[in-house]
Amino acid sequence: AQKVTQAQTEISVVEKEDVTLDCVYETRDTTYYLFWYKQPPSGELVFLIRRNSFDEQNEISGRYSWNFQKSTSSFNFTITASQVVDSAVYFCALSNYETGGGNKLTFGTGTQLKVEL
Amino acid sequence: NAGVMQNPRHLVRRRGQEARLRCSPMKGHSHVYWYRQLPEEGLKFMVYLQKENIIDESGMPKERFSAEFPKEGPSILRIQQVVRGDSAAYFCASSRGQGATDTQYFGPGTRLTVL
Numbered sequence: 001a002q003k004v005t006q007a008q009t010e011i012s013v014v015e016k017e018d019v020t021l022d023c024v025y026e027t028r029d030t031t032y033y034l035f036w037y038k039q040p041p042s043g044e045l046v047f048l049i050r051r052n053s054f055d056e057q058n059e060i061s062g063r064y065s066w067n068f069q070k071s072t073s074s075f076n077f078t079i080t081a082s083q084v085v086d087s088a089v090y091f092c093a094l095s096n097y098e099t100g101g102g103n104k105l106t107f108g109t110g111t112q113l114k115v116e117l
Numbered sequence: 118n119a120g121v122m123q124n125p126r127h128l129v130r131r132r133g134q135e136a137r138l139r140c141s142p143m144k145g146h147s148h149v150y151w152y153r154q155l156p157e158e159g160l161k162f163m164v165y166l167q168k169e170n171i172i173d174e175s176g177m178p179k180e181r182f183s184a185e186f187p188k189e190g191p192s193i194l195r196i197q198q199v200v201r202g203d204s205a206a207y208f209c210a211s212s213r214g215q216g217a218t219d220t221q222y223f224g225p226g227t228r229l230t231v232l
Binding site: 004035046052091107108109 | 216
């Protein structure tokens, strides 16, 4: 069975602080994909990143960076110099790819990030 | 380049009525997934469809819920005889293919409120 755990339900920071959102996953598959999505107050889901299980290189995109560590089954997300516009719920997800059966996602429960002035 | 479209964005129904939620995938996408987000929870997979076929409905409640994705037109998630517990946000996602590298892009969701 697949499982994604986001232990932090809510985080509050002051603008310009760095913040890390934790994600721990469980899977028996050797090939899998991990995702982060952002859900701003308007409610839509915005795709941020996809990583495959064979690529443990950290990735940076502007103020966003992701740390994938297979040894600890973690895929953490860091926002540097946070801004008020970063306030949102962030979801980590794991793909359950089945040949011919699609690619359904297993989501964590989300971390609500509040960035205050 | 339009993204995934869902309508209505908000839907209010009384107990016992039917709810129909529509999803138009992104252009060039023929794979559709439906997810449900209950209040204060993450998204839960419901059903995966390709054109005219239901591939995986392992997340669908056994009764009252059905989904289709006809050859022409949007995918429809139908909930018959709604109950208060059906109140949730329903998200549709589409992808180009069914491979593990095919990212799912989500629509804005339909927020269903059952009175």
